[in-house]
Amino acid sequence: MQIRDLVRRRTPLGWKQLVHSKGRMAIATAGVAFAVLLIFMQLGFMNMLFESAVMIHRQLNADIVLVSSTSRDFASPGTFPRSRLLQAVGVPGVADAEALYVTPRDWIKQSETNRGERAQMLMIGVRPDFAAFRDPEIAAQLPLLVETGTALFDRKTRGNFIPFRQAIERGERPQTELGGRTVTLVGTMQIGSSFGSEGVLIVSDQTFFEFALNRVPSAPSVGLVNVAPDHDAAGVAAAIRARFGTYDDTMVMTMEDFIEHSKGRMRRDSAISFVFTFGTIIGMIVGVVIVLEILSADVHDHLAEYATFKAMGFSNRALLGVVFEQSLILSVAGFVPGLLVSLGLYAVVRSALTMPIAMTVERLVLVFGLAVTMCALSGALAMRRVRKADPADVF
Numbered sequence: 001m002q003i004r005d006l007v008r009r010r011t012p013l014g015w016k017q018l019v020h021s022k023g024r025m026a027i028a029t030a031g032v033a034f035a036v037l038l039i040f041m042q043l044g045f046m047n048m049l050f051e052s053a054v055m056i057h058r059q060l061n062a063d064i065v066l067v068s069s070t071s072r073d074f075a076s077p078g079t080f081p082r083s084r085l086l087q088a089v090g091v092p093g094v095a096d097a098e099a100l101y102v103t104p105r106d107w108i109k110q111s112e113t114n115r116g117e118r119a120q121m122l123m124i125g126v127r128p129d130f131a132a133f134r135d136p137e138i139a140a141q142l143p144l145l146v147e148t149g150t151a152l153f154d155r156k157t158r159g160n161f162i163p164f165r166q167a168i169e170r171g172e173r174p175q176t177e178l179g180g181r182t183v184t185l186v187g188t189m190q191i192g193s194s195f196g197s198e199g200v201l202i203v204s205d206q207t208f209f210e211f212a213l214n215r216v217p218s219a220p221s222v223g224l225v226n227v228a229p230d231h232d233a234a235g236v237a238a239a240i241r242a243r244f245g246t247y248d249d250t251m252v253m254t255m256e257d258f259i260e261h262s263k264g265r266m267r268r269d270s271a272i273s274f275v276f277t278f279g280t281i282i283g284m285i286v287g288v289v290i291v292l293e294i295l296s297a298d299v300h301d302h303l304a305e306y307a308t309f310k311a312m313g314f315s316n317r318a319l320l321g322v323v324f325e326q327s328l329i330l331s332v333a334g335f336v337p338g339l340l341v342s343l344g345l346y347a348v349v350r351s352a353l354t355m356p357i358a359m360t361v362e363r364l365v366l367v368f369g370l371a372v373t374m375c376a377l378s379g380a381l382a383m384r385r386v387r388k389a390d391p392a393d394v395f
Contacts, residue, residue, distance in 0.1 A: 021298070025330075028294035032334020032371060033341070035287025039280050039367050040342035040359075046276035048349075048357040050263045052194035055356065056124075057259050059191060060100075061134045063233040064088075064240065065258040066223030069251050072269070073262055075122055075196040077102055079219035080250040088223065088240045088252075093231035099220030100132060101125035101208045104197060108177040119159055119198040123151075123178070125208025132224055138202065141187040145204040151178070153185045156192040156354040157199025179211050193354050195272070223250075287374040288381075291330055295323060295382035320383050327379035331371040338371075339364070 056074050066085060068078030082099060089097050105123045126132045128145045141152055155165055165188060167174040173184050178201070191200045209215060227236050233254045240252045253261060267273050343359060350357050 021301075024294055024298065025333075028291060028330050029333045029337070031290030031294070032287055032330050032375065033336075033338040035283050035290065035374065036335050036338025036367060036371050037341050037345075038283035038286065039370060040338065040363070041345060042276045042279035042283060043363055043367065044342070044346055044349075044357050044359075046273060046280075047360075047363070048355050049195060049270065049272055049276070050266055051356040052192070053266050054259045054262050055192050055194065056122075056200065057255065057262060059133050059135055059138070060222075060224060060255070061131050061139075061226070062224035062255055063227040064225035064237050065253050065255060066225065066240075067221070067251050067253075067258070069249055071251065072265065073196070074102065074222075075104060075194070077221040079215075079221055080223070082218045082220055084244060084247070084250045085220065085223045085225075087243050088225055091236060091239045091243050093228050093236040093239065095226045095228045096130075097223060097225040098127055098130040098132060099205075099217075100222040100224060101205060101212070101215060102221040103208075103212050103215065105179040105201075105211065107179070107183070107201070119157065119161075120196075121154075121157070121178070121199055121201045122194075122197040123201050123203060123208065123211065125203050125205045125212075128204050133202075135189065138189045141189065142202075144186045145202070145207065147184075147186070148204070148207050148210065149182065150184045150186045150203070150207065152187045152189050152202040154192070154199035154201065155188045155190050158193040158354050159198055161199075181211055183207075183211070192356065199354075284370060284374050287334075287371070288378050291327065291375050291378035292381050294330075295326060295378055298326070299323065299382050320380075323379040323383050324376060327375035328372065331368075331375040334375075335368055335371045339367075 053073055066080060066088065068080040070078045072078070085097050085099055088094055102122065102124050104120050106118055107121050108118055126142070126145075128142045130142075131139055132142075133139055138152065144150060145152065153161075153164055153168065164174050164176070164185060168185055168188050173186055175182050175184050177183070183201070183203075189200075189202065193199050203211070205217070209217065225236075225240070227233050237252050237254050237257075244250060244252070251261075346357050346359060349355070
């Protein structure tokens, strides 16, 4: 009870010093908000990079994935011998398996409003009678691809492709040029764009080979393996690796490992990942510099008061608490507007790029922690003048 009363009676010196100069506090708050905004956007873009790289992974209906040992990402998966897929089918615990064929292809939009616009699409070839995708919307439309030269169109394709979507919704079958050949769009689905492609087209395996003349059925891009209900995916994956023996041309991963492998490859090999990390560091430095300048000016203006407190017996630790109080107030005051603006910009980016960018609880906590650390560091640096303040010199 005595501690509570002491806290209630304590004069909030840090708060009073900040509001004493409202203009200076506004500048400091804006500086922290800008730094928080910069950090949120850099981390959001970096996470968007990773998530866009595994969007299709999450759509695949498989427990285990086979890919080439030289695979970089889903857009450039390389190929592996189809015989590995046949070997995997013979492993106990494997329920079924099928191949996917993946390649980028340029397509040309043909519409009255904008004729000849090009876009790079990711073309995925799949056997129409195999349930390769988790999304019920895609699974229900795969039989439409039995007709050669047809495709499912990604509604979230980046760019102005609204006429295609509207025509399909009216029951029409619009046509466009894909890799120099005519393709008919018979349905729509939703996957999204990435840094490497504007969107996705799903076709049958037969259509795939007609549009990608350099590809053959014996060299798939991805192998999808489903495990029997009474078996463990990790255990079956280990058995498949053992069946392959000394062959090192194919990687075998559970779906979870495949997702983490793709994200890890992106972190290690992507220059964009380094740029976003560097931008986050710059954001913190900007925040430290701005808050340090404000707190240093405040300490300088109130140096006589700090010296008086020292003469009254206050320790450096007690005075440091005042500066840290100011730091905490600034971190909270700047975090809130920075967060709100970030949420607005996330929505704008998500709408413009049709890519997965969203606020997460983990990122919110991380950035708040960085904001508090940033302001606390600035407070510690600004406190150096208080430690050196001598009442005899000031008065």
